[in-house]
Amino acid sequence: DGGITQSPKYLFRKEGQNVTLSCEQNLNHDAMYWYRQDPGQGLRLIYYSQIVNDFQKGDIAEGYSVSREKKESFPLTVTSAQKNPTAFYLCASSIRGTGASSLSAQAFFGQGTRLTVV
Amino acid sequence: QQPVQSPQAVILREGEDAVINCSSSKALYSVHWYRQKHGEAPVFLMILLKGGEQKGHDKISASFNEKKQQSSLYLTASQLSYSGTYFCGTESLTGNQFYFGTGTSLTVIP
Numbered sequence: 074d075g076g077i078t079q080s081p082k083y084l085f086r087k088e089g090q091n092v093t094l095s096c097e098q099n100l101n102h103d104a105m106y107w108y109r110q111d112p113g114q115g116l117r118l119i120y121y122s123q124i125v126n127d128f129q130k131g132d133i134a135e136g137y138s139v140s141r142e143k144k145e146s147f148p149l150t151v152t153s154a155q156k157n158p159t160a161f162y163l164c165a166s167s168i169r170g171t172g173a174s175s176l177s178a179q180a181f182f183g184q185g186t187r188l189t190v191v
Numbered sequence: 192q193q194p195v196q197s198p199q200a201v202i203l204r205e206g207e208d209a210v211i212n213c214s215s216s217k218a219l220y221s222v223h224w225y226r227q228k229h230g231e232a233p234v235f236l237m238i239l240l241k242g243g244e245q246k247g248h249d250k251i252s253a254s255f256n257e258k259k260q261q262s263s264l265y266l267t268a269s270q271l272s273y274s275g276t277y278f279c280g281t282e283s284l285t286g287n288q289f290y291f292g293t294g295t296s297l298t299v300i301p
Contacts, residue, residue, distance in 0.1 A: 106289060115278060116233075116291035117193065131288070132192055163232065167289070179223060180280065180289060182232035 075100045079164050079183035086151070086158065086190050094149045094186045096164035103168065105147035106180065109133060110161040119162075122147055151188065162186045192217065194281045196292040203269045203299050211264040211295045213279030222255050222262040223280035225291075226273075233278055236264075241284075269299045 077098040086092045108116040118131030122141040136155025168178040194215040225233035239255035279292040
């Protein structure tokens with residue numbers, strides 16, 4: 074079955090450590106996104122990628138890094154520079170990059186990773 | 192860049208109606224609506240493209256006013272299963288980004 078998989082589901086990190094969240098999709102989607110969800114703040118865009126080997130910062134990219142070496146994979150690293158990393162992280166993908174010149178397409182989400190700093 | 196939703200929270204009795212609004216400061220190409228149950232991933236409901244279209248899905252429908260850069264989600268004769276947090280997602284005319292709204296918590300009680 075096609076879908077988008079995030080791992081792990083729960084992750085604990087000590088202060089000062091980097092940690093990487095995995096996101097893999099087998100939907101052949103071009104675009105992938107990372108969002109952070111905090112209570113009462115909705116989903117905030119961290120990074121997005123429209124194509125392999127290219128990615129762009131979202132609204133809250135500080136303290137995070139990503140890579141897009143393969144179409145299927147878009148891992149997110151939460152670095153020690155992120156001062157308040159405890160949150161629910163959601164990865165999403167869509168069939169292509171968005172734009173007025175192309176049809177819009179829904180986003181498919183992974184089940185999320187809940188990161189807690191201890 | 193994050194679209195603003197209103198209200199932030201609403202409580203309904205079964206059978207009542209609700210309207211959730213989504214407003215963007217940017218010109219929009221499309222609006223998406225999603226529903227998220229607690230601790231789960233958001234689930235897609237519908238997409239509305241520019242042109243002022245309306246769509247319906249069972250007793251849930253939506254409209255998109257591109258001139259006002261606003262969309263509204265209408266839930267009629269609400270059911271217990273409608274409970275969750277509703278998010279709008281917006282694509283701007285310049286493309287390349289997909290932003291989600293601040294969310295509206297909807298609780299349906301018997």
